[in-house]
Ligand code: GLY
């Protein structure tokens with residue numbers, strides 16, 4: 001659990017960044033209806049959660065630096081005995097102050113009424129620009145209200161500033177408490193992947209493996225996956241975001257599982273690939289070991305100061321060389337890299353930031369240059385080779401071999417920590433787990 005004092009520290013830091021003449025206004029995620037009165041499971045907006053730890057809908061955070069009556073104002077739902085009988089307890093305004101450390105809390109219904117006064121005299125409004133149409137409209141109306149009172153001496157804000165760059169730069173660097181939670185998400189994910197490997201045999205359906213994953217997530221306190229689980233067997237292993245998961249798994253198939261638990265709103269994102277019958281064929285093993293060697297080399301390059309793109313360059317080089325060695329690509333390796341001949345087989349990048357969002361926020365480039373890695377960043381390393389049968393000129397013995405290997409890595413002072421290092425990964429480890 002992240003302590004309430006850590007959220008308070010983040011709010012202070014954000015206020016320091018925007019300066020004392022600004023104001024931050026950030027809405028919670030809306031509750032989304034599936035049909036009738038049935039809702040999708042509620043998931044708080046990651047930015048809002050990062051600053052509040054508050055998990056109810058219909059809430060708005062306001063940060064007004066140096067405001068006399070308090071800097072942190074939360075608008076949230078009122079207590080409502082009837083609704084609480086149906087939907088469960090709410091924090092209410094008292095809880096917002098006592099448990100969530102708001103300086104002041106007001107009913108959500110008073111937001112439109114109170115915002116103009118909170119904005120008056122502030123130079124700039126910092127909020128997620130253009131994300132929520134209703135909210136954009138509300139803020140414009142509030143600004144106009146302040147403008148209409150200029151003769152009374154009120155000063156309207158002169159600028160809307162997107163909050164994303166400053167807030168997302170903070171989110172990119174994980175605290176010790178966040179890393180502990182992410183490790184837990186990874187550890188739960190480890191159990192799920194191992195369980196699915198052990199369960200797998202020819203003749204079961206992809207969704208049966210998905211059920212094993214979800215069972216392990218949920219019984220360990222991760223109610224939901226961090227994204228739709230990908231369970232692709234045979235030709236489906238070559239579809240990057242395959243989520244239908246409805247085909248029967250055949251003897252001789254490779255199975256690619258890309259699945260991660262979401263624990264206390266933090267994501268794990270792990271891929272493992274294994275043979276349905278527990279033994280890799282010669283071709284499957286050749287491709288698997290090639291992807292693995294590129295992943296291990298990429299991981300080894302991770303350390304403070306290394307460029308974000310180093311991992312990708314290493315992966316491209318090793319995969320291209322390997323495809324040439326296997327006779328799948330023909331030509332000079334440097335020329336093949338130059339003309340991106342690997343793209344039909346490896347068409348994505350080496351990974352992405354990981355955190356509250358599975359594809360987490362944060363810039364990959366600073367001005368024109370790829371970013372240098374720094375301690376506290378967490379990201380995935382996930383090379384793959386996907387040989388679908390429609391790539392021309394590839395012998396059919398390679399067809400339907402799709403392999404991705406994805407781990408979650410933290411940059412440390414000295415180098416790196418692979419949070420998911422315990423999940424079986426070598427051919428020997430995977431075959432041993434599946435033999436049990
Ligand atoms: N699970 C999506 C990805 O690996 O990026």
Ligand code: MN
Nearest residue numbers: 258269270406
């Ligand atoms: Mn993934």
Ligand code: MN
Nearest residue numbers: 269380382406
């Ligand atoms: Mn990923």
